[in-house]
Each structure stands twice: as structure tokens, then as C-alpha cells.
Amino acid sequence: MSSPSQSFALAGGPVLVASDGTAVSHEALFNAGRLVSSAFGGPLEVIGVCEPMPGGAAGMDVLPVPAELDEARRANMLDDLRRSVNISAAGDPSWPITVLVGSPARTLAAEADRRGAALVVMGIGRHNPLDRLFGTETTLATLRESRVPVLAVGPSFPAVPTHAVVGLDFSVASVQAANLALHLLAPGGRLTLVHVRPRFEHPSADWQAWDVEYGRTLPPLFDQVTAQLDVPRGVTVDTVTVRGDPAPALLAYAQQANADLVAVGTQRHSLYERLVVGSVTTRVLRTARVGVLAVPATG
Template identity: 85%
Template sequence: MTAIANMHFTSPSRSISVVEGPILVASDGSAVSHEALFNAARLASSAFGGSIEVIGVCEPMPGVAAGMDVLPVPAEIDEARRASMVDDLHRSVNIAAAGDPSWPINVLVGSPPRTLAVEAERRGAALIVMGIGRHNPLDRLFGTETTLATLRESRVPVLAVGPNFPAAPSHAVVGLDFSVASIQAAHLALHLLAPGGKITLVHVRPRFEHPSADWQAWDADYGRTLPPLFEQIVAQLEVPAGIAVETITVRGDPAPALLAFAQQSNADLVAVGTQRHSLFERMVVGSVATRVLRTARVGVLAVPGRSDK
């Protein structure tokens, strides 16, 4: 059994496709980075062919404690808050240069992460575009954690962008572990690149080393297996003319190593796949995607793998 087989990597023989559904732009109307958010939606719409829809989710007001009872909040209050968010979203779309007043706007009441995930799957969305805050602790707390919570729930890829996300990325870095999800992440990232751009497929090898002969043999076998796998992935991606492709292998902890490479190479986008097979894994998503999304200073594309229910 080869080293790669021992790591349970997925054979890259499965066909790659892009869902031709709508691009859902998730916002509450109060973000300060709508230009980047709407530009990212236009980019995705052009790349994947789906129409753009703006969606907001108004979290219901909790009940009020009264002695031993909890008094429910009148439905009219939640409806008023929902209507206010609709107005905010219309205003955001109208004043943003990248916005379009003709985009459908819909605001629902519920838990934002769960509601976004359910709506995206119900509508057959190709992508959820969300903002991610990086300016102050409150941005990092509310913006990033909402995006993470949505990814935990979603079966649809999520593109998280900050205010400096370019209209079209020129360099995408993909964390490639040869799973179906990571290959799909590479494929989607490739579609988002500007003409003449570059995509770098980065595989992070284990940092652990041991002086034993067994370890040395395993590590050597591992290294020999990587080049043909890279070749298969590149061939499967069908890279358009004018797009440069490079493959890199580094050692270390996957998330920090991937982010360090992305920063050193001035990448605009980091793409990762996520694998969730159990209830516990669905809750935590996976340390690589979580740590990348929490600490990246560039756009992050997270593509969920198949999960068992």
C-alpha cells in the first residue's frame, strides 16, 4: 500500500462540475464593504452563470422573562425589524456602484447561519457570498463567526471577502489534500481568476519526522507519489490558456503553512475544501477551514465535501 493510500486520499478521477444556480449575497444591510461584496457576487455570476440574489436574515427577538414565565415577543416586532432590514438592503444595493437595483432582495426571520444554509440548498445556489470583518475585534467576532457558523451548516460553497477583495483575483492559492472537496475548491477558484492569472496548488506534508527506517521509507514513498497525483489534478482541471499553474509541497501544520505561503506570494484568494462525515465533524467543520477563515487577510473560498446524515 502506498503512502498516499495510507493517508486515505481520494482518487482524482471523479468529474468536476459547477452548479449553475443563483449566487446568494448574504448581508444585513449594515456592512461597510458592500462594494467588495457586490463585486465578488458579480465575479461569481460571470464565472458560474447564475443570477444574483440578495438575502438577509433577521434573528427573532428572544422572549422576555416574567417571573417563572417567558413572554413571547409579538410577531409584529419581528416583522417590523424584517421590513427595516429590507429597506437597508435596498438602500445598500442602490448606493453601491457595484450594486444593481434589479437584484431580488429577500429577508427571512430565523437563525442566520442555519437559514442561509437551508435557503442556499433549497434554491440550488452555486455559491454564498458573505463579508468578513478584519478591522476591529467586533468585526472579527460578529462577521467572521457568522461566516464560520454558516459554513458549518452549509452544503453550498461559501466565498468570504473583505473590503479589499479585488474585482477579479490574479493569484489563488488552493490547499490541496487530494480529497474531492479540495479538487472542487481548485476548480471553482480557477473560474474566479482574472485572465492571465495564476493558481498555486499547495499540498502540506506532515511535519512529523522520525529517525526509524520505517518512517524514512514511508516518507520517501509519500514524496514519490505526489508528482503523478499533481499531474492528474492539473489535467482534470482543464486550465484555460493564459492561466499559469504551479504545484508546491511544503511541510508543517496545514492552516498556518497554507496561510504563510499565501501571504508570501501575495495571493488574493485562498481556497480550501472541508470534509464532514460525522455529527461532530459537521459541528467543527475542520480545523484547516476554520483557522484559515479566522486568520486569512485575503478572500477565502470554502467548499464543503459530502457528509453523511
């Protein structure tokens, strides 16, 4: 049986590096694209999405924006991306560059699906509220729409990670996240499977018995997952169990372990759940100080 990571790699789809041409972290963004392209064999392509100008109000009517204006803005973004690729030490002028007009998140997700992309690489803002609004939130919105994995990186993301932490809830998506993360690690790297147990605070005998039984189930579950992993030669896999709320506990461990990458699996939820309830992935992406690999379940 082929592993989840092999199913992505064998697809040979392109790696899409998404940017608007103004990011200050192009070195990390392009390096991450090269890393994924090398690991999974797909060509690297740069893509930008120019959000259309809203129509202007004129009394009770809305005046449409002339098509020439959106085209001019699209052309400007294309020039910015070409310049970024040309001046970046990590860039390559031979990379195909495309700029589309539309809603960034929906357009990126749809384009990734149409092209059969292996993965989308995006920036993750951390320096100020505008970074978080226009960087991280666009990345989050894309992830919610996307059917392919998304790797979100900041300026400090290394050319090749040496330690990845995977949030393991034993779902198909989390195992796929582990398999993908394995192939992004440097030779001699380390992958840590981290399962977050529920915080146990109830004093009743029934709850204590349940907690003990829960603990007994974990070693065989870890064994089942590690048996499914396609571990590259020289990479070490270990397992850790912590207690607490999933996202904060996972990120606290990643920080303590000096990890370069946090990988999580995502599930398809209803619109209400996506907009209101929130998810572990959302909290991780909004607060992580390292790269985040988010992998939707494919089966």
C-alpha cells in the same frame, strides 16, 4: 467526464450575496457576487436574515415577542439592504432582495439549498472583535451547515483575483475547490496547488523511509489532479509542497506569494468534530487576510 467546476456552472443556480445591510465592505461583497455570477452564469440575488428577538422572562414564564416586532426589524433590514445596493458603485437596483427571519447560519444554508444556489458570498470580519464575532463566526457557522460553496471576502478583496492558492489534500472536495477557483481568476491569472506535507521530525529509519516514500507519491498525484482541472485559456497552474501544520503553512505560503484568494475543500463531519475538534477550513477562515473559498464535497 465533466469537471467539478462544470457541474456547478451548468446548474445555473443563483449566486446569493448575504448581508445585513450594515457591512462596511459592500463594494467588495457586491463585486465578488458579480464576479461569481459572471463566471458561472447564475443570477445574483441579495439575501439577509434577521435573527428573531428572544422572549422576555416573566417569573417562571417566557413571554413571546410580538410578531410585529420581528416584522418591523425585518422591514428595517430590507430598507438597509435596498439602500446599500442603491448607493454602492458595485450594486444594481434590479437585484432581487429578500430578508428572512430565523437563525442566520441555518436559514442561509437552508435557503441556498432550497434555491439550488451555486454559491453563497459572505463578508469576513477582521478589524475588531465584533467583526470577528458577528462576521467571521456567522460565515463559519453557515459553512458548517451549507451544502454549497461559500466565498468569504473582506474589504480588500479585488474585483477579479489574479492569484489563487488551493490547499490540496487530494480529496474530491479540494479538487472541486481548485476547479471553482480557476474560473474566478483574471485572464493571465495563476493557480497554485499547495500540498502541506506532515512535519517530519522523527529520527528513526522507519519514519525516514516513510517520508521518502511519501515524497515519491506526490508528483503522480499532482499530475492526476492537474489532468482533471478545467483550466481557462491563459491561466497558469503550478504546484508547491510545503511542510508544517496545514492551515498555518497554507496561509504562510499564500501571504508570501501575495495571493488574492485561498481555496479549500471541506468534508462533512460529525457534530462533535464540527464543534470541538475544529478543522483546517475553520483555522483558515478565522485567520486568513485574503478571500477564502470553501467548497464542500459533492460526490
